[in-house]
Amino acid sequence: MKRTNYRQRLFSYIVITSVFLSSFLSYSPADIVFSAQGDPYLEVKTPSEAAVFDVTTVEFTGSLSDDRTPPDQLSLKIFEKLDSGSEPIEITNDGQLKISVDGQNGNWAFTKEFTEGNHLLSFVLMDMDGKSVEKTMNFTVKEPVVEVKETLTEETIIEPVILTTETVQTAVEDNVPRPYIVDMKIIPPGVTNASEYLPAEDMTQVPLDSTIMVVIRETGALHYTQPLFVSSSKGEIKSIEELDGKIPQRNEDGDYVIMFTPAAPLDSSTTYYVYVNPAITNEFGQRIFPRFFKFTTTNVYHIGDIHGNYTNNTNACAYCHSTHTGKTATLEGGEFGASEDNFCMVCHDGTNGSPMPDKYNSTNKHNQHTDAVSKKSESCTSCHNPHASWTAENPARLQSDQKPGASHFQTFTYKKAGTATGTIEDFTLCFSCHDGSKAPNIKQYYESGTLLAESGHNITAVDGSSLNGQLACADCHETHGSNNMMLLREELGNVKVADADKYKTTGTAWDAANERQFCLKCHNNTTEVYGKTGKLKDKNTSGEPILGHQSADIQSCSACHGGAKKSYMDAAHAPKKAIYLPEQANP
Structure with missing residues (x-):
């Protein structure tokens, strides 16, 4: 027996010595140079501290990152302290943990069923160097309740919705933690074939008695009062469905179909703005990803189109x-x-069936499109072809570009949030000038592999949109004019904001104050674009305040995110991702 113990101890000594020697031999000064700059970063976004749930299955979400270790190689473990006198026990494998990677950052979600009562969890993140960070969370689970919706009409009765483990598990497995939009269409009167529905985004010549359709994907029940906010310069309008208390039906795919039939005829030659109510939630309290689009009405539809009918009537x-x-x-x-x-x-003054260009500002030439070479304002035909016919694919009658050697014209493209993929082909209209020929070279940010790799605005949408690249031009700029410099939008993101929260430039020079306020309209840890929240870390990896990220700071964002040239153009279109080191802290 002693001989066996001796051999076991000898074998253990040999293993320990081998590990020590391998660590010593693999040592290099380079390991110090490239070591992690600090502790890994861990954030618990939801739920809030001391939250109370009336369901037993609870989902936690957050983000994680590290200077050296890729997100998918970080180790996240969850522990629960059952009582004050016991050690925490690991519960990671008792629930379902998912980590998704977005460049150098990662998002995580952990779902588990808990018993009734109070719970104290610890989330521990460890990197490849053994450094760790811990976040704690306490919450309470009450007895599950059965939710019974009101009967909205005598004919329609909604069955009670029981919150079960299966419904939560289904949402997690399908990777659909929040409701999102899968389709938006405009249905002209008398049209019953879905293939003839009009795209919603920036559609023109919309008949006055059209219906709006929005399709929402959600496996469970939806909670809301008013699903769509539709308004024009004259104010908000209501729908027949809302006034009559009609309930959305599910289609063959199980998606909710929201119909919005205006309670009164729409006004002719008017731009309408449609916002999906950001307060819509599913039965687990998860909010819908916000979306927005606009369209313009006309009192004629494909009949009497002044533009493009010359072959039929040359008198036009x-x-x-x-x-x-x-x-x-x-x-x-x-x-x-x-x-x-x-x-x-x-004609395009809102009368005679011709719409006024959206956001057109005839009194402020400084805030309109201007040729950087000639210093003259661009004309309408710089972008629009007055001889083109209206089509659903090109409702704005955009100009065409005949490439050298091509046998036909290729219509310019100008896609927005609902259809943009983030590639250079989405914005050929903009890049016909913004390639350095007549205006600053913005095209480079969409075609340079180096700039794309460095860009913090190169993202993949998680809200059901098709974006997998650079942000769309229209996410930040108005097309026809703006009250701000450089045609910058007043409302950023996809939600309608109050006047006090709109972005307003001051003065006539683009300075640090204008730049900071513009960037912070999205980078405020609240605003969502394509399902991604604009982040603003106030502390570096050592827990010290980041210079430039404090409320009292006045530095321009481009000073750190504008590359070597500290260019505001770089910072806006391809912001460099900064690593916040201790020396960047405030004194």
Whole structure:
């Protein structure tokens, strides 16, 4: 027996000595140079501290990152302290833990069924160097309740919804922790074939008695009062469905179909803004990903289209060209003159069925599109083709680009949040000028592999959108004009904000104050774009305040995120991801 113990001890000594020697031999000064800068970063986003649940299955979400260790190689473990006199026990494998990677950052979700009463959890994150960080969370589970919705009509009765483990588990397995939009359409009157529905985004010539359709994907029940906010410059409008208390039905895919039929006819030549109510939640309290689109109405629909019907009626040419009084080589001008903007605005002033361009600002030339070379304002035909016919694929009649050697014209593209994929092909209209030829070179941020790899705005959507690349131009800029410099939007994100919360530039120079306020409208740990929350860490990996990230700081964002040139153009379109070191802390 003693001989056996001796051999076991000898074998243990040999193993320990081998590990020591291998560590010593593999030592290199380079290991010090490239070691982690500090502790790993762990955040518990939901639920809030001391939350109370009336369901037994609870989901925790958060983010994690580390200077050296990739997110998928970090070790996250969850422990529960059952009582004050016992040691915490690990419960990681008792629930379901999922970690998703987004570049150098990661998001995590942990779901587990708990008993009734108070609970104290510890979330411990460890990197490859053995450094760790711990976050604690206490919460209370009450007895599960059965939810019974009100009967909204005599004909329609909703069955009680019982919160069970199976419904939560299904949502987790399908990776759909929150409701999201899968489709948005406009249905013209009399159209019953789904293939003839109109795309919702930026649609023009929408009939006045059209219906809006929004499809929401959610495996469980939805909770809301008003699903859609639809408004114009004249105020908000209501739907027949809401006033009658109609309940959305599920389609063959199990998705909720929200119908919005205006209770009164829409106004002609008017732009309407549609926001999905961000307060919509599922039965577990998870909010819907916000979405937004707009459309413009007309009192005619494919009939009497002034633009593009010249082959059928050449008399329509006389709307713009005057044979005997034209002032230009193309016989434009006549009674109203040949100034192109004024020429178009004779009709496009909201009368005669022609819509006023959205956000058009005729009094502030500083805030309109301007040729950087000639310093002159761009005209309507810089982007629009007045001779093109209306189509659902090109409702704004965008200009076409004939590439060298091509046998036909290729229509320019200008996609927004609902359809953009984030590639250079989505914004060929913008890049026809913003390639350095007539305006600053923004195209480089969408085609340079180096800039794309460094860009903090190169993201993959998680809200059901198709974006998997750079942010769409329209996420930050208005097309026809703005009250801000550089055509910057007043409302950022996909939610409607109060006037006090809108972004407003001050003065006529782009300075640190304007830049900070613009960036912080999204990077405030609250605003969501494509399902991603704009983050703003106030402390570095050592727990010290980050210089420039404090409420009293005045530094420009481009000072750290604008690359070597500290360029605001770089910071806005391809912000460099900074590593916050102790020396970047406030004194």
